Amino acid sequence: MARQLRSVGLDFADTAPVRLVFTGTMGAPPDAVYRALAIETESWPEWFSGLTAATAAPEGRTVRLTGGTRFQETVLAAQPDVLYAYRTDETNAPGVHALLEAWRLAPSGGGTRVRWTVATDGSAPYRTVLRLSRPAMGRTFRASVRALDRRLTRA
Template structure:
């Protein structure tokens, strides 16, 4: 059953009750990483574990995301400032317990490559918050695997 979430803005990444930040460097320069995040939206399914499909909506202003196991998210893009930041919020989901969710990808030059910082900011029921906190190691591993796969994908192009 799809549920409408609280429509948080970008500042939620600093104030969310549950906030996780992960970083990893890539060999690809920031403009190529940004393009993969913001322009090649359907390509996420090839490098981000758990994503089965992402389709852009409303000429890139939103996204429809499907995950392994049946999870679904309808998102609104909050920021797409090339090559520094790409962020979105979840507006509608079938995930239980979540009340608000914003993700931010910040890119910064790191030598000839890019430092990728992903902030996962969320709120929900007490049980949801506890489960998400317990899932931190898995989210971190998923992020690291995703950035490594993205780096390989960009190197092959």
């Protein structure tokens, strides 16, 4: 059953009770990475591990994960080559009260430095599970960034 989450702003990326931050470097330039994140929504399942569908929607997108978890998201920031951030407004994931993800991009030696922040709040069991999931989420992030970089630099 889908539930409405608390509406949060960009500042939640810095103030959330649980913040997971992952960084990586890609050979692709920031404009190509931004385009893949913010414009080519439907391509996310081709490179982001665990996503089965990503569909553009008015003001945001709808995302489905392996296992059936769904997210209805609203884009909060779309600054070309710099920042792509979105908030989850509705999900069927248990225990979540608020969720925001921000992708920050910066030029780095001819490529892009990527920082993915997952900022969230929820029930005590949810927060515990998420903190324990940090290593797995880090592996997913690194594998997904490598897959996206291969996709963008092979052209």
